[in-house]
Amino acid sequence: MKASLIxxxxxxxxxxxxxxxxxxxxxxxxxxxxxxxxxYAENHIKRTCHIHDLEYYDVTYNCIGISVENLIGNKTRSxxxxxxxxxxxxxxxxxLQSGGIGIINFDSDIAMYLKDEDDSEIIKSFKDFFINxxxxxxxxxxxxxxxxxxxxxxxxxxxxxxxxMLDAYLTGDEDGNPFIFPNLVFKLKSGVNIEPDTPNxxxxxxxxxxxxxxxxxxxxxxxxxxNRDYASSRIGIMGCRSRVVSNINGREGSLNRGNVASVTLNxxxxxxxxxxNFTLFYSILDANMKAAKELLLHRFExxxxxxxxxxxxxxxxxxxxxxxxxxxxxxxGTLSIGFIGLWDAVAVMCGIDSLSIEDINKYYEEAYGxxxxxxxxxxxxxxxxxxxxSLLASAAEGVTGSFAKYDEEHLGRxxxxxxxxxxxxxxxxxxxxxxNYRKKIDIESNFHKLCNGGSITYVEMKExxxxxxxxxxxxxxxxYSHDCNYIGINFPMDNCLDCGYVGxxxxxxxxxxxxxxRRLRRVSxxxxxxxxxxxxxxxxxxxxxxxxxxxMAD
Numbered sequence: 160m161k162a163s164l165i166x167x168x169x170x171x172x173x174x175x176x177x178x179x180x181x182x183x184x185x186x187x188x189x190x191x192x193x194x195x196x197x198x199y200a201e202n203h204i205k206r207t208c209h210i211h212d213l214e215y216y217d218v219t220y221n222c223i224g225i226s227v228e229n230l231i232g233n234k235t236r237s238x239x240x241x242x243x244x245x246x247x248x249x250x251x252x253x254x255l256q257s258g259g260i261g262i263i264n265f266d267s268d269i270a271m272y273l274k275d276e277d278d279s280e281i282i283k284s285f286k287d288f289f290i291n292x293x294x295x296x297x298x299x300x301x302x303x304x305x306x307x308x309x310x311x312x313x314x315x316x317x318x319x320x321x322x323x324m325l326d327a328y329l330t331g332d333e334d335g336n337p338f339i340f341p342n343l344v345f346k347l348k349s350g351v352n353i354e355p356d357t358p359n360x361x362x363x364x365x366x367x368x369x370x371x372x373x374x375x376x377x378x379x380x381x382x383x384x385x386n387r388d389y390a391s392s393r394i395g396i397m398g399c400r401s402r403v404v405s406n407i408n409g410r411e412g413s414l415n416r417g418n419v420a421s422v423t424l425n426x427x428x429x430x431x432x433x434x435x436n437f438t439l440f441y442s443i444l445d446a447n448m449k450a451a452k453e454l455l456l457h458r459f460e461x462x463x464x465x466x467x468x469x470x471x472x473x474x475x476x477x478x479x480x481x482x483x484x485x486x487x488x489x490x491x492g493t494l495s496i497g498f499i500g501l502w503d504a505v506a507v508m509c510g511i512d513s514l515s516i517e518d519i520n521k522y523y524e525e526a527y528g529x530x531x532x533x534x535x536x537x538x539x540x541x542x543x544x545x546x547x548x549s550l551l552a553s554a555a556e557g558v559t560g561s562f563a564k565y566d567e568e569h570l571g572r573x574x575x576x577x578x579x580x581x582x583x584x585x586x587x588x589x590x591x592x593x594x595n596y597r598k599k600i601d602i603e604s605n606f607h608k609l610c611n612g613g614s615i616t617y618v619e620m621k622e623x624x625x626x627x628x629x630x631x632x633x634x635x636x637x638x639y640s641h642d643c644n645y646i647g648i649n650f651p652m653d654n655c656l657d658c659g660y661v662g663x664x665x666x667x668x669x670x671x672x673x674x675x676x677r678r679l680r681r682v683s684x685x686x687x688x689x690x691x692x693x694x695x696x697x698x699x700x701x702x703x704x705x706x707x708x709x710x711m712a713d
Contacts, residue, residue: 172691175299183214190216194461199454206565208451209423209558211497212257216458217465220492221420222258222304222397224413227268229476238281241272242288249303250296255470256417259304263395263413266309266324270316278323285327289338302340304685308379308395310345310366313358321362325369325376335659337652337679339686342398343369343376347639348391367631370648371624372661374681377615378635378646384608385644396645399554399684401495402613406547408490415478418612420458421495422451423553425562426529427582430507431570437525440508441532448496448536455494456544462489494546495612496537497553499562500582501526502589512575514589519602527605530586534609549612552585556682559584560695579702581695585614590699596634596706604641615684616643620650621705622663634707649703652679652686 191200194217195210202208212221230248231241252260262268273281297303309321324343331337345352345366352359366376377398381391386404393412394404403416424447433440463485471480471488478491505526506514519526533550540548555562559581567577576582583589586606588599596618603616618634631648638646654661655668656675664676678689682696692700 171295171300173295173300175295176301179298179300186214190214195454196457199450199457202447202450202454205569206558206562207425207428208447208454209425209555209562210454210458211421211423215257216420217461218467219256220258220462220466220489221256221418222261222399222401222403223252223256223417223476224261224263224395224397224403224415225252225476226264226414227262229415229474236272238269238272238274238276239284239287241269242284246288246291249292249305251470252476253297253303253305255467258418259306259397259399259401261306261308261395261397261413263308264311264392265307266312266317266321267314267392270312270314270320273316273320278326281320281323282327282330285324286330286332289327289341290332292340293332293338304398305340306342306344306396306398308344308346310359310362311348311351311381311391313351318359318362322365325365328375329369329372331659331661334656335661336654336656336677337373337661337686339679339688342685344379344396344398344645345376346379346381346391346395347635348381351391353636353639364628364632367628367635370635371626371628371631374648374650374652374679374686377648377684378639380639380642380644380646382639383642383644385611396613397684400552400613400615400645402549402611402644403493403547405611406491407541407545408547409478410491415476416491417477417493418495418549419462419489419492420455421497421551421553421612422454423497423499423551423555423558424448424451425500425558425566425582426498426504427500427507427562427576428566428570430504431566431574431577433508435508435510437508444529444532445536448533451496452494452540452544452548455496455548456546459489459494459546490546492547493549493612495549495551496533497551497555497585497612498530498533499553499555499559499584500576501529501586503576503582504529507574507576514592516592516594516598519588519592523602526586530606530609534611537611550610551612552606552610552614554684555582555584556696557693558695559699560693563695580698581702583699585610587617591702591704593704594706597637599706600638600641600643604638604643607642607644610644613645614643615645615647617647617649617681618706619703620648620707623650623652623661624648630707647681647684649681653677654679 231244352363379396395413429443472483479487537550607614653664657673658671660670
């Protein structure tokens with residue numbers, strides 16, 4: 160019998176996927192009943208505080224930022240051999256942890272392997288590498304969640320390897336189909352690539368041209384308020400938006416560190432319970448934040464006792480892994496408290512059925528105050544516990560719909576926020592609100608500096624901008640100048656699996672008349688096939704309004 164389970168957009172519906180999904184649900188049930196303290200288990204079941212990667216609760220951490228040398232050593236290799244070794248290492252690592260792998264300086268790491276190969280050889284090696292990364296080698300039913308940060312290496316080799324990587328990504332697989340993984344992240348840095356007279360400006364233009372056709376790369380702002388005090392070569396981001404930078408227990412930066420565990424709080428449910436009383440809302444929020452902190456501490460201690468870390472000790476992937484002490488190692492990671500549905504919660508608290516721009520302007524201080532209050536609590540946790548707590552603007556792929564469904568059945572059914580079938584991610588402007596991209600960025604940008612565990616701002620375009628690089632540049636640089644930490648461009652990207660045609664396809668392929676169409680959209684930071692989205696995300700996708708139309712701001 161097939162299990163009726165929440166799927167993820169990256170999971171393939173194959174035999175391994177069925178077995179893995181069934182086993183995961185049984186393991187989650189066991190953990191909730193026997194390992195996790197009853198109060199926190201109840202909060203998860205009642206969709207108040209979702210425990211991410213629950214099935215891994217007592218065995219491993221979430222994600223890691225790493226270097227190519229960490230993964231394959233510094234042996235002399237050909238470029239092709241290096242990529243083959245790197246693929247093997249990624250496959251091994253993705254099955255040792257529950258989340259993503261971010262290579263923080265991919266360009267600098269691999270530039271040294273360039274010898275006398277011609278461009279076509281390098282592009283072919285990259286394409287083979289990318290094809291391999293899009294095979295379901297994670298648990299037998301998922302592709303590895305892998306992100307390559309690049310854009311800062313100004314050497315001739317660094318520029319060349321980045322340019323050829325973008326060429327390979329743009330051309331797609333053997334049939335011209337776009338790649339889903341890796342996620343490429345271009346690191347924006349003044350004096351390096353933003354201004355026309357900087358050494359990597361041409362590479363930045365190349366990156367924008369690829370984004371205009373593939374939605375990738377996305378863009379990481381090394382100059383944002385929460386990033387600018389750190390060396391740009393030491394920081395990067397996961398494609399999902401997780402950010403790991405400050406460290407009160409050792410070396411700062413993103414390398415050899417990651418998020419140990421995260422939870423997501425249901426702000427909308429708290430608003431239902433507070434029935435318009437902000438004093439009561441903050442009381443409920445504080446109680447749930449405290450419970451979330453205690454849950455993360457319990458998970459941290461459980462991992463120290465039971466975690467499977469022998470491979471990390473042997474390979475030294477994680478900071479301080481060489482001392483063979485789980486506590487000393489994991490103290491370098493982060494414990495993240497995330498949130499979902501900020502503007503849905505504000506609408507409920509203020510008795511508004513459908514938020515308008517005027518409402519957002521009117522109640523902006525209330526919304527900002529909620530997230531500022533959460534960040535204050537987070538910083539207090541860090542000081543009191545001696546661990547790196549962080550505030551995460553949750554992606555919430557799996558819970559955006561399940562939170563709303565549970566609440567509709569139990570306490571929120573009369574509210575519009577619940578009836579639409581999903582809650583809007585983190586602090587994002589409601590997806591159904593008609594607003595131009597500048598106003599969307601203006602509204603969201605101030606929240607980025609509060610979310611030290613990671614955040615992203617997306618702009619939706621009506622069509623693939625293709626040759627309109629200026630439009631993409633305009634959006635990216637407006638978000639960059641307004642202090643957005645991480646920036647993505649979304650647009651419909653359909654491709655024919657029979658002939659490789661890429662563009663918007665309403666029905667049959669305009670090139671070969673095939674109905675075998677794959678529809679790629681962005682969910683939770685990564686590209687994914689639309690038919691693999693969770694129910695909540697599908698409903699959200701249907702409601703999304705465009706912020707930039709036909710090369711002109713809406």
